[in-house]
Amino acid sequence: MKIAQVAPLIESVPPKLYGGTERIASYLTEELVAQGHDVTLFASGDSVTAANLIPCCDVALRSDPNVRDPLPYYMMMIDKVRRLASRFDVIHFHIDQFQFPLFRSIADKTITTLHGRQDLPDLQLLYRAFPEMPLISISDSQRSPIPYANFAATIYHGIPQELYQPTFNPRGGYLAFIGRISPEKRLDRAIEIARAVGFPLKVAAKVDAVDVEYFEQVIKPLLQGDDIQFIGEIGDCDKAKFLGEASALLFPIDWPEPFGMVMIEAMACGTPILAFNRGSVREVIDEGVTGFVVEDVQSAIAALPRVLALDRVRVRQQFDERFTAASMAMNYVDIYARAFAETDRALVPVRGDDVAIGQETLVN
DSSP states (O other), X not given: OEEEEEOOSSSOSSXXXXXXXXXXXXXXXXXXXXXXXXXXXXXOTTOOOSSEEEESSSSOGGGOTTOSXXXXXXXXXXXXXXXXXXXXXXXXXXXXXXXXXXXXXXXXXXXXXXXXXXXXXXXXXXXXHOTTSOXXXXXXXXXXXXXXXXXXXXXXXXXXXXXXXXOXXXXXXXXXXXXXXXXXXXXXXXXXXXXXXXXXXXXXXXXXXXXXXXXXXXXXXGGOSTTEEEOOOOOHHXXXXXXHTSSEEEEOOOSOOSOOHHHHHHHHTXXXXXXXXXXXXXXXXXXXXXXXXXXXXXXXXXXXXXXXXXXXXXXXXXXXXXXXXXXXXXXXXXXXXXXXXXXXXXXXXXXXXXXXETTEEEOO
Protein backbone atom coordinates (compact mmCIF):
# COMPACT_ATOMS: atom_id res chain seq x y z
CA MET A 1 0.00 0.00 0.00
CA LYS A 2 1.24 3.50 -0.85
CA ILE A 3 0.81 5.66 2.23
CA ALA A 4 1.57 9.33 2.84
CA GLN A 5 2.25 10.51 6.39
CA VAL A 6 1.92 14.28 6.87
CA ALA A 7 3.63 15.38 10.07
CA PRO A 8 3.83 18.71 11.91
CA LEU A 9 6.73 20.97 11.01
CA ILE A 10 7.34 22.43 14.47
CA GLU A 11 9.71 19.59 15.43
CA SER A 12 11.69 17.12 13.35
CA VAL A 13 10.45 13.55 12.94
CA PRO A 14 11.43 12.08 15.30
CA PRO A 15 11.89 15.10 17.58
CA LYS A 16 15.25 15.70 19.17
CA LEU A 17 13.64 16.25 22.56
CA TYR A 18 9.98 17.00 23.38
CA GLY A 19 7.36 16.45 20.69
CA GLY A 20 4.57 13.92 21.16
CA THR A 21 2.84 14.17 17.78
CA GLU A 22 6.09 14.09 15.82
CA ARG A 23 7.23 11.11 17.87
CA ILE A 24 4.06 9.14 17.06
CA ALA A 25 4.34 10.08 13.38
CA SER A 26 7.87 8.67 13.44
CA TYR A 27 6.99 5.45 15.24
CA LEU A 28 4.08 4.82 12.88
CA THR A 29 6.06 5.65 9.74
CA GLU A 30 8.97 3.39 10.63
CA GLU A 31 6.71 0.51 11.61
CA LEU A 32 4.73 0.79 8.36
CA VAL A 33 7.99 0.67 6.38
CA ALA A 34 9.10 -2.39 8.41
CA GLN A 35 5.79 -4.07 7.56
CA GLY A 36 6.54 -3.63 3.85
CA HIS A 37 4.44 -0.60 2.88
CA ASP A 38 5.57 2.14 0.50
CA VAL A 39 5.57 5.16 2.80
CA THR A 40 6.28 8.81 2.06
CA LEU A 41 6.81 11.23 4.94
CA PHE A 42 6.10 14.94 4.56
CA ALA A 43 8.06 16.64 7.33
CA SER A 44 10.92 19.02 8.08
CA GLY A 45 14.16 18.50 6.15
CA ASP A 46 16.11 17.50 9.27
CA SER A 47 13.83 14.52 9.88
CA VAL A 48 15.31 11.02 9.84
CA THR A 49 13.30 8.15 8.37
CA ALA A 50 13.47 4.92 6.40
CA ALA A 51 10.53 6.21 4.35
CA ASN A 52 10.76 8.50 1.35
CA LEU A 53 11.20 11.96 2.90
CA ILE A 54 9.73 15.00 1.18
CA PRO A 55 11.05 18.04 3.07
CA CYS A 56 8.58 20.87 3.56
CA CYS A 57 11.01 23.22 5.31
CA ASP A 58 14.75 23.05 5.80
CA VAL A 59 14.74 22.41 9.54
CA ALA A 60 12.12 22.08 12.26
CA LEU A 61 10.39 25.43 12.64
CA ARG A 62 11.08 25.63 16.38
CA SER A 63 14.80 25.35 15.59
CA ASP A 64 14.84 28.16 13.02
CA PRO A 65 15.26 31.60 14.62
CA ASN A 66 14.08 33.25 11.40
CA VAL A 67 10.61 31.71 11.59
CA ARG A 68 7.99 34.00 13.05
CA ASP A 69 4.81 32.49 11.66
CA PRO A 70 4.47 28.74 10.93
CA LEU A 71 1.30 29.07 8.86
CA PRO A 72 2.96 29.86 5.48
CA TYR A 73 5.03 26.68 5.79
CA TYR A 74 1.94 24.60 6.47
CA MET A 75 0.10 26.17 3.55
CA MET A 76 2.97 25.29 1.21
CA MET A 77 3.17 21.76 2.61
CA ILE A 78 -0.55 21.13 2.16
CA ASP A 79 -0.36 22.38 -1.42
CA LYS A 80 2.58 20.04 -2.04
CA VAL A 81 0.66 17.06 -0.62
CA ARG A 82 -2.40 17.86 -2.74
CA ARG A 83 -0.38 17.98 -5.94
CA LEU A 84 1.09 14.58 -5.14
CA ALA A 85 -2.19 13.08 -3.91
CA SER A 86 -2.76 10.82 -6.92
CA ARG A 87 0.41 8.88 -6.04
CA PHE A 88 -0.96 7.54 -2.78
CA ASP A 89 -3.62 5.05 -1.77
CA VAL A 90 -4.23 6.91 1.49
CA ILE A 91 -3.01 10.19 3.00
CA HIS A 92 -2.68 10.31 6.77
CA PHE A 93 -2.59 13.77 8.37
CA HIS A 94 -1.19 14.59 11.81
CA ILE A 95 -1.51 18.39 11.52
CA ASP A 96 -4.91 19.10 13.05
CA GLN A 97 -7.38 20.37 10.45
CA PHE A 98 -5.42 22.67 8.14
CA GLN A 99 -6.01 20.38 5.15
CA PHE A 100 -9.81 20.11 5.37
CA PRO A 101 -10.81 22.67 2.67
CA LEU A 102 -8.32 21.52 0.05
CA PHE A 103 -8.91 17.78 0.56
CA ARG A 104 -12.67 17.82 0.97
CA SER A 105 -13.24 16.50 -2.55
CA ILE A 106 -11.10 13.41 -1.83
CA ALA A 107 -12.01 13.05 1.83
CA ASP A 108 -12.43 9.27 1.61
CA LYS A 109 -8.78 8.97 0.63
CA THR A 110 -7.65 10.75 3.80
CA ILE A 111 -7.38 9.99 7.50
CA THR A 112 -6.78 12.67 10.12
CA THR A 113 -5.57 11.70 13.57
CA LEU A 114 -6.59 14.24 16.19
CA HIS A 115 -3.70 14.67 18.60
CA GLY A 116 -5.00 17.54 20.73
CA ARG A 117 -7.91 18.42 22.99
CA GLN A 118 -11.27 18.69 21.24
CA ASP A 119 -13.40 20.47 23.85
CA LEU A 120 -12.92 23.97 22.41
CA PRO A 121 -16.13 25.57 21.02
CA ASP A 122 -14.53 26.68 17.76
CA LEU A 123 -13.71 23.09 16.85
CA GLN A 124 -17.35 22.08 17.11
CA LEU A 125 -18.16 24.49 14.30
CA LEU A 126 -15.30 23.12 12.21
CA TYR A 127 -16.34 19.46 12.38
CA ARG A 128 -19.93 20.38 11.51
CA ALA A 129 -18.65 22.28 8.48
CA PHE A 130 -16.52 19.36 7.24
CA PRO A 131 -18.52 16.20 8.04
CA GLU A 132 -16.89 14.25 5.19
CA MET A 133 -13.41 14.18 6.72
CA PRO A 134 -12.65 10.79 8.40
CA LEU A 135 -11.09 11.16 11.85
CA ILE A 136 -9.14 8.98 14.27
CA SER A 137 -9.35 9.69 17.99
CA ILE A 138 -6.49 8.65 20.25
CA SER A 139 -8.88 7.91 23.13
CA ASP A 140 -12.63 7.62 23.52
CA SER A 141 -12.47 10.46 26.01
CA GLN A 142 -10.98 12.76 23.39
CA ARG A 143 -13.97 12.41 21.09
CA SER A 144 -16.66 12.95 23.76
CA PRO A 145 -17.06 16.73 23.10
CA ILE A 146 -17.72 16.08 19.38
CA PRO A 147 -19.69 12.80 19.17
CA TYR A 148 -21.23 13.85 15.85
CA ALA A 149 -17.85 14.08 14.08
CA ASN A 150 -16.89 11.50 11.45
CA PHE A 151 -14.80 9.13 13.58
CA ALA A 152 -13.53 5.99 11.89
CA ALA A 153 -11.95 4.51 15.03
CA THR A 154 -10.12 5.12 18.27
CA ILE A 155 -6.50 3.99 17.99
CA TYR A 156 -4.26 4.22 21.03
CA HIS A 157 -0.67 5.35 20.63
CA GLY A 158 2.15 2.82 20.65
CA ILE A 159 5.92 2.93 20.92
CA PRO A 160 8.53 0.49 19.58
CA GLN A 161 8.68 -2.57 21.79
CA GLU A 162 12.46 -2.51 22.02
CA LEU A 163 12.83 1.25 22.58
CA TYR A 164 12.86 1.05 26.39
CA GLN A 165 14.17 -1.87 28.39
CA PRO A 166 12.32 -2.35 31.68
CA THR A 167 13.92 -1.91 35.10
CA PHE A 168 12.36 -4.38 37.52
CA ASN A 169 14.57 -3.49 40.50
CA PRO A 170 14.96 0.29 40.50
CA ARG A 171 17.54 1.87 42.75
CA GLY A 172 16.78 5.54 42.22
CA GLY A 173 14.50 5.97 45.20
CA TYR A 174 12.68 8.94 43.64
CA LEU A 175 9.38 9.85 42.01
CA ALA A 176 9.41 11.13 38.44
CA PHE A 177 7.64 13.95 36.60
CA ILE A 178 8.22 14.35 32.87
CA GLY A 179 6.71 16.47 30.10
CA ARG A 180 5.89 20.18 29.98
CA ILE A 181 5.74 22.68 32.79
CA SER A 182 2.37 24.35 32.29
CA PRO A 183 -0.74 25.04 34.37
CA GLU A 184 -2.61 21.98 33.08
CA LYS A 185 0.25 19.55 33.82
CA ARG A 186 0.28 20.54 37.51
CA LEU A 187 3.87 20.07 38.56
CA ASP A 188 2.87 21.92 41.71
CA ARG A 189 0.67 18.96 42.65
CA ALA A 190 3.54 16.54 42.02
CA ILE A 191 5.78 18.54 44.33
CA GLU A 192 3.11 18.61 47.04
CA ILE A 193 2.58 14.85 46.81
CA ALA A 194 6.29 14.01 46.85
CA ARG A 195 6.96 16.21 49.86
CA ALA A 196 3.97 14.85 51.75
CA VAL A 197 5.25 11.26 51.41
CA GLY A 198 8.91 12.14 51.93
CA PHE A 199 10.15 11.09 48.48
CA PRO A 200 12.60 13.04 46.32
CA LEU A 201 11.11 14.24 43.03
CA LYS A 202 13.05 14.47 39.77
CA VAL A 203 11.58 16.76 37.12
CA ALA A 204 12.50 16.28 33.45
CA ALA A 205 10.46 18.92 31.69
CA LYS A 206 10.54 21.72 29.15
CA VAL A 207 9.21 25.24 29.53
CA ASP A 208 7.57 26.65 26.40
CA ALA A 209 7.78 30.38 25.79
CA VAL A 210 4.09 30.78 26.58
CA ASP A 211 4.63 29.22 30.01
CA VAL A 212 7.75 31.12 31.12
CA GLU A 213 5.80 33.52 33.34
CA TYR A 214 3.94 30.62 34.98
CA PHE A 215 7.23 28.83 35.58
CA GLU A 216 8.90 31.89 37.09
CA GLN A 217 6.01 32.94 39.30
CA VAL A 218 4.43 29.63 40.36
CA ILE A 219 6.84 26.73 39.89
CA LYS A 220 10.33 28.11 40.39
CA PRO A 221 9.73 29.07 44.05
CA LEU A 222 8.60 25.47 44.71
CA LEU A 223 11.86 24.01 43.40
CA GLN A 224 13.86 25.23 46.37
CA GLY A 225 15.37 22.43 48.42
CA ASP A 226 17.41 19.31 47.85
CA ASP A 227 14.29 17.12 47.61
CA ILE A 228 13.33 18.53 44.19
CA GLN A 229 15.77 18.11 41.29
CA PHE A 230 14.97 20.02 38.10
CA ILE A 231 16.74 18.28 35.19
CA GLY A 232 15.14 20.03 32.24
CA GLU A 233 14.12 18.63 28.87
CA ILE A 234 15.40 15.15 27.96
CA GLY A 235 15.24 12.95 24.86
CA ASP A 236 14.54 9.27 24.24
CA CYS A 237 18.10 8.23 25.01
CA ASP A 238 17.75 9.46 28.59
CA LYS A 239 14.17 8.43 29.28
CA ALA A 240 14.80 4.73 29.90
CA LYS A 241 17.09 5.42 32.84
CA PHE A 242 15.08 8.38 34.14
CA LEU A 243 11.78 6.51 34.13
CA GLY A 244 13.17 3.05 34.80
CA GLU A 245 15.01 4.02 37.98
CA ALA A 246 12.01 5.92 39.34
CA SER A 247 9.83 4.25 41.95
CA ALA A 248 6.73 5.68 40.26
CA LEU A 249 5.62 8.28 37.74
CA LEU A 250 3.42 11.14 38.95
CA PHE A 251 0.87 12.29 36.37
CA PRO A 252 -1.27 14.83 38.29
CA ILE A 253 -2.85 16.55 35.28
CA ASP A 254 -5.72 19.03 35.38
CA TRP A 255 -6.99 19.01 31.79
CA PRO A 256 -8.73 16.63 29.34
CA GLU A 257 -5.57 14.75 28.35
CA PRO A 258 -6.17 13.23 24.88
CA PHE A 259 -3.80 10.33 25.54
CA GLY A 260 -0.67 10.86 27.66
CA MET A 261 2.40 9.36 25.98
CA VAL A 262 4.49 9.48 29.14
CA MET A 263 2.19 6.93 30.77
CA ILE A 264 2.99 4.22 28.23
CA GLU A 265 6.67 5.21 28.22
CA ALA A 266 6.69 4.59 31.97
CA MET A 267 4.92 1.25 31.47
CA ALA A 268 7.55 0.21 28.94
CA CYS A 269 10.16 0.84 31.65
CA GLY A 270 8.15 -1.21 34.16
CA THR A 271 7.36 1.90 36.20
CA PRO A 272 3.89 2.18 37.79
CA ILE A 273 1.85 5.39 37.58
CA LEU A 274 -0.11 7.56 39.97
CA ALA A 275 -2.45 9.69 37.86
CA PHE A 276 -5.38 12.03 38.27
CA ASN A 277 -8.72 11.10 36.73
CA ARG A 278 -8.77 13.43 33.75
CA GLY A 279 -9.25 12.80 30.05
CA SER A 280 -7.91 9.46 28.80
CA VAL A 281 -6.25 8.37 32.05
CA ARG A 282 -8.71 5.59 32.92
CA GLU A 283 -8.45 4.20 29.39
CA VAL A 284 -4.66 3.98 29.52
CA ILE A 285 -4.08 2.81 33.09
CA ASP A 286 -5.25 -0.63 34.18
CA GLU A 287 -6.28 0.08 37.75
CA GLY A 288 -4.30 -1.98 40.23
CA VAL A 289 -2.01 -3.37 37.50
CA THR A 290 -0.12 -0.47 35.88
CA GLY A 291 -1.11 2.19 38.39
CA PHE A 292 -3.87 3.87 40.36
CA VAL A 293 -6.17 6.74 39.40
CA VAL A 294 -7.17 9.36 41.98
CA GLU A 295 -9.31 12.47 42.19
CA ASP A 296 -7.25 14.84 44.34
CA VAL A 297 -3.96 15.38 46.14
CA GLN A 298 -5.03 13.78 49.42
CA SER A 299 -6.21 10.66 47.60
CA ALA A 300 -2.88 10.60 45.73
CA ILE A 301 -0.91 10.73 48.97
CA ALA A 302 -2.98 7.86 50.38
CA ALA A 303 -2.67 5.78 47.20
CA LEU A 304 1.08 6.08 46.68
CA PRO A 305 2.05 3.07 48.88
CA ARG A 306 -0.22 0.87 46.75
CA VAL A 307 1.38 2.22 43.57
CA LEU A 308 4.85 1.43 44.87
CA ALA A 309 3.78 -2.13 45.68
CA LEU A 310 2.68 -2.95 42.12
CA ASP A 311 4.48 -5.71 40.21
CA ARG A 312 6.75 -4.03 37.66
CA VAL A 313 6.87 -7.19 35.55
CA ARG A 314 3.10 -6.99 35.09
CA VAL A 315 3.39 -3.29 34.28
CA ARG A 316 5.70 -4.12 31.38
CA GLN A 317 3.49 -7.02 30.29
CA GLN A 318 0.50 -4.69 29.96
CA PHE A 319 2.59 -2.38 27.79
CA ASP A 320 3.56 -5.31 25.55
CA GLU A 321 -0.06 -6.34 25.20
CA ARG A 322 -1.63 -2.92 24.59
CA PHE A 323 0.73 -0.17 23.51
CA THR A 324 3.38 -1.26 21.01
CA ALA A 325 4.04 0.54 17.73
CA ALA A 326 3.42 -2.71 15.85
CA SER A 327 -0.07 -2.97 17.29
CA MET A 328 -0.77 0.70 16.57
CA ALA A 329 0.40 0.32 12.96
CA MET A 330 -1.73 -2.77 12.35
CA ASN A 331 -4.79 -0.91 13.61
CA TYR A 332 -4.05 1.95 11.23
CA VAL A 333 -3.50 -0.43 8.31
CA ASP A 334 -7.01 -1.78 8.90
CA ILE A 335 -8.33 1.77 8.53
CA TYR A 336 -6.17 2.44 5.46
CA ALA A 337 -7.41 -0.73 3.81
CA ARG A 338 -11.00 0.29 4.40
CA ALA A 339 -10.37 3.72 2.89
CA PHE A 340 -8.51 2.16 -0.04
CA ALA A 341 -11.35 -0.23 -0.77
CA GLU A 342 -13.96 2.53 -0.73
CA THR A 343 -12.07 5.13 -2.78
CA ASP A 344 -12.15 5.65 -6.52
CA ARG A 345 -8.43 5.92 -7.06
CA ALA A 346 -8.75 7.72 -10.41
CA LEU A 347 -8.46 11.24 -8.97
CA VAL A 348 -9.39 14.35 -10.88
CA PRO A 349 -6.02 16.06 -11.51
CA VAL A 350 -5.29 19.37 -9.87
CA ARG A 351 -5.01 22.11 -12.49
CA GLY A 352 -1.93 24.24 -12.59
CA ASP A 353 1.50 24.73 -14.10
CA ASP A 354 4.41 22.34 -13.77
CA VAL A 355 5.33 22.22 -10.12
CA ALA A 356 8.77 21.29 -8.78
CA ILE A 357 8.47 19.23 -5.63
CA GLY A 358 11.56 17.88 -3.94
CA GLN A 359 13.72 16.30 -6.66
CA GLU A 360 10.83 15.73 -9.07
CA THR A 361 8.72 17.83 -11.43
CA LEU A 362 5.02 17.05 -11.53
CA VAL A 363 2.83 17.93 -14.48
CA ASN A 364 -0.77 18.36 -13.37
